[in-house]
Amino acid sequence: MPPLASGLLGALDPTSDRAVFRQIADQLREAIDKGRFREGDKLPSETELVEHFGVSRMTVRNALSLLQQEGLAVSEHGKGVYVRPRPPVRRLASDRFARRHRDQGKSAFTVEAEAAGSRPEVDGLEVKEERPSPDISARLGSPRKVLARRRRYLLDGRPVEFATSYLPLDLARNTPIAQPNPGPGGIYARLEEMGHRLDHFDEEIRARMPTPAEVRTLRLASGVPVIHLVRTAYDVDGRAVEVCDTVMAADAYVLAYQLPAT
Template sequence: MRDRIDPASDRAVYRQIADQLRAAVERGDLGPGAQLPSETRLVSEYGVSRVTARRALSVLVTDGLVVSEHGRGWFVRRRPPVKRLGSDRFTRRAEGKAAFTVDMEANDREFRVEVLYVGRGPIPDEAAARLRVEAGSEVAIRRRRYFTDEQPVETATSYIPVSVAAGTPIEEPNPGPGGIYARMEDQGMTFERYDEEIVARMPTSEESRLLQLPPGSPVLHLVRTAIADGRPVEVCDTVMDAAAFVLHYHLPA
């Protein structure tokens, strides 16, 4: 296979090898979870050093396409991105379905939710301003991690006024069918809108750990404020693996 490498090219040999491996993934020759050729095999097939082979594979890790599993090898990471349905995802609470469930079912994906923390604590300054409470005020806090096909793709932390959450399933690990918004509607609240702000950035070390991100992978940082009866009733701070989602919105003409 040496003839596939152009020694006269101004593109480094390890990048040429990475390009060909990437093309194999994009064609579907190597599907999600498939093992890539080992360093030893690349050395043999391309006639390169082990260092060059490792650099080629590392490029794909940095691109978020491949993960390295110690003692096992290199595997295709990327799954088809989930289409996040924007405003439509909040319309099926009456069916007992939370927004993330709606997204996953629409994409025909397996999923699960891990509850990291449910309790009370001080609200961060930025979230306090959005929730219209004093910085450091005690609020109900719900922190979750979401998995798609057993891969972590999103973390979310909700901040809810104690006056809304106290004595309700909102302060329990499982708030029941439809999630916390359904429990707020049980109290007679009427939702008016959900304001979302989204920025792309690099993750913190803790975010990288929770989402198991390869080096160089960006995240989408989404902050949603839920408005009911003229006041904010929840601020949800969400960090998403940027490679795992397509954001889809309907906008009025």
């Protein structure tokens, strides 16, 4: 009549030189991999693991902390430690900025989310004139000031992405782009209407652990990295007309690109 742990977990190997907390983590990880615990399942409580393995609580906590760092588990204060559920991912296709996707009245994010059956939301919109950071400045050809458009994107109430667009101020001031809602097709449609025919985009992708501020705004579980994407839009004259700096919850995205073989 072992309640939980004993049925699904084995014993420690005292002859092994592998640390006890690592052995416990190994067993839990294996149990998760093999499906003995499934997404969203509650793992045995710290107390149960203490009793099952005959170790102190800190050792058990060390093991659970390892699993959380690996992104396999999340703890919820007062409730328990759970196998981390894999949220549905949003697929970003490399043709998402093609002109044919700009003709609708809604934003690309909204259209796409509704097509996928999710409830899209945009949050914390903020439009400001700023002095650019050195990096943004360099990418935009060293304008003295820029227009910054910040916003957060949510799917079904969950924040998934935080983005800031920067445009040279001389180009954006007193245009629809400086309005909270730039209108159908977004700022790329407005840029083209204003005579800046777009030629191509450069995208740079990095992955790293989030800063504490990013953990807050994206409500990230520990063990979840962020994808940092910086996109620069160029017009047909070769001028950089916009830089979009995006930080995405890595467990919510898969980026897809198609490359010619030429």
